Amino acid sequence: MVTKKVVITNPTGLHLRPAGNLCKVAMNYKSHITFNYGDNTANAKSVLSVLGACIKCGDELEFKCDGPDEEEALTAIVSAIESGLGE
Template sequence: MVSQKVVIKNPTGLHLRPAGILCKEAMQFKSLITFQFRENTANAKSVLSVLGACVKSGDEIELFCEGEDEQEALSTLVQAVESGLGE
């Protein structure tokens, strides 16, 4: 398992469009991909789970990837979040 903390840069946080982009990126990988925000853990492959985490701009999440392509998955998702998830 690999993990990394990343700060959400989108001005509106993880609302529907960036949540959808995050899920689309995560679904490319076989690994189990989750993130932790405060005490909650969300499945990065589920739009409803991502939206339910209520992540706002400037919040820090920790991404966790576990599986055969975990390292590639983590670097791809960190890069997507840092680039603003399409915003």
């Protein structure tokens, strides 16, 4: 299992479009991908789970990837977030 903390920089947070883009990236990998925010955990492959987290600009998320392609999955997720998730 690999983990990394990332700060959301999108001005409007993770609303539908960036949440969908995050899920698209996550679904390209076989690994189980989740993120922690506060005391809660969300599935990065579920749009409803990501939207339900109500992530705002400046929030810090800790992503956890566990599986056969965990390193590549984590790198892709972090890269997508740092590039703004299509915003």
